[in-house]
Amino acid sequence: MPETEWERFAPHLTAVYLGLGDVIYESGTEQPHVYFPTDSIVSLLYVLEDGASAEIAIVGNEGLVGISLFMGGGTTPSRAVVQSAGHAFRMRAQFIRDEFVLAGRVQQLFLRYTQALLTQMGQTAVCNRHHSVDQQLCRWLLMSLDRLSSDELTMTQELIANMLGVRREGVTEAAGKLQRAGVIRYNRGRIKVLDRPRLESMACECYEVVRREFARLLPWQNSQASLRAKVVRKTTRSPLSDR
Amino acid sequence: MPETEWERFAPHLTAVYLGLGDVIYESGTEQPHVYFPTDSIVSLLYVLEDGASAEIAIVGNEGLVGISLFMGGGTTPSRAVVQSAGHAFRMRAQFIRDEFVLAGRVQQLFLRYTQALLTQMGQTAVCNRHHSVDQQLCRWLLMSLDRLSSDELTMTQELIANMLGVRREGVTEAAGKLQRAGVIRYNRGRIKVLDRPRLESMACECYEVVRREFARLLPWQNSQASLRAKVVRKTTRSPLSDR
DNA sequence: CCAACTCTGTACGCTGGCGTACGAACGCTC
DNA sequence: GAGCGTTCGTACGCCAGCGTACAGAGTTGG
Secondary structure, eight states: OOOHHHHHGGGGEEEEEEEEOEEETTTTTSSSSSEEEESSSEEEEETTTSEEEEEEEEEEEEEETOOOHHOOOOOOSSSEEEOOEEEEEEEEEEHHHHHHHHHHEEEEEHHHHHHHHHHHHHHHHHHHHHHHHHHHHHHHHHHHHHHHHSEEEOOOOOHHHHTTTTHHHHHHHHHHHHTTSSEEEEEEEEEESOHHHHHHHHHHHHHHHHHHHHHHHHHHHHHHHHHHHHHHHHHHSSSOBBO | OOOHHHHHHGGGGGEEEEEOEEEEEEEEOOOSSSEEESEEEEEEEEOTTOOOEEEEEOOOSSSSSHHHHHTTTOOOEEEEEEOOOOOEEEEEHHHHHHHHHHOOOHHHHHHHHHHHHHHHHHHHHHHHHHOHHHHHHHHHHHHHHHHHHEEEEOHHHHHHHHTTTTTTHHHHHHHHHHHHHSSSSEEEEEEEEHHHHHHHHHHHHHHHHHEEEEHOOTHHHHHHHHHHHHHHHHHHOOOOOOO
16 A cells, blocks of 8 residues: 555554454444454355355455445445454544545555455355365365464354355364365364465365455555554554454 | 436447347456446356356346456456347446546446445355255346346246356256246247246345345436436437447 | 257256264363 | 363265256257
8 A cells, every 4th residue: 555545544543353253244234434354354244034144255454344335335235244353453434435535546445455355256156156165165264364374263163164154064074074184183163274285276266266366456465464464563562442 | 327427428338239148258358348238138257167157247237347447457257248138338448447537426326336246246155055046046037137127038048057057957947847837938048927926936035135235226227227228219220330 | 841950858866965963072160 | 170061073864956868849941
């Protein structure tokens, strides 16, 4: 993000802590803030009438939660849930809206991210249709890891099943295969990836398609992520505000 | 669309004919035009490496094809194919980009549509995960009909199968059930809906969710559609330009 | 008018994932 | 260190949808 733009934005950011399972947006309700995860992950998931659910997108430090607030819709039919606890910055939606009135580079950034998100959703749809639970678990793990920039994540199989929209037992089996193959180590909600190249080769093409598209649309990601990380280090020492 | 905006736009629109199966955008290639279907339907579909494919969104007279041209990405990993032959207006992408530089009401319209499209994609993902071919066929028929404002459409089961990402035989069976129930009549690529309320009741919730969201985000749709229809009537008499 | 082609219907075995049920292992609390 | 709740592993019957194959019905073209 350009230095000058950043200076205008930074003062309006507030650091908040997002706990596992926290609901950031409920389906159909308008929220006053837009969130920029730093070391947290937020899942956009849709909940069916019968309670079944499926994740339609993942948002980490590459993006933001609350597109509808500046896209003009105000709300979405989906719910945003914290998938991995951590920190985020938030900003009053009104500030973003004002930014949109004066079109500029920030807006361009947001729109590009939106397209990346669009790609992710579309690919999720394709993946749900054509690929096995095994492949989807690999894809999901990789996407989550990318957003944590780590080789470990905390997540019960039950939750993963909710995200993928499959049975918990299905995840157990798929994870068991990966474990026996020495690709991951699973232990009561703690997953450690031992052989990432192998994991990538076992995932379906969907992961790579989305990854490449994000890289293309958001090429500043690396510096951006490290920038956010720097700010985090400064702010998380101070008492964390409410969420 | 506001009268004043429309006057600025109208001169830049060119009427074109879109033939069944025409590829408007190929995955990864940048196109010089944005398309506004009038009585045609365009499917956004993703083609897997093994050739299998699935539709991730439908675009008719409620929207436009070529979001990436103004979102900033330029290209998408998906392909746009004409699902139902008909007419459309097109506009040079550069004109749209210039519009985006001066933020305004037109931009707001586009962004709103984008959010609606986002919803459609997400819902497609959910539907692929949780609902039966029977239900999905109903949803698909309804969405297509809405975009044609007709009770009949021309589409072989083979093509529908491609769109839904299922086997042709699966569509045959599902359509057979609907036919025996007296909901539709199917005859060599010509589908006529006899009992729409029934069809709606047999579809999954996904149809209604997307419909409502489009209605909420694009409330001017009705007048907009009829406006386009009026222009179509004027222009289609004249020799149609190339596509 | 016949041939070739397209579209639709039906059948059959197979498998991935579902629903359900139960037990074992782990970790936290008192 | 005993008990309890959470998490994970496994097993079994079931079914939707897949892959494959083939046949009838309609359409088009020579």
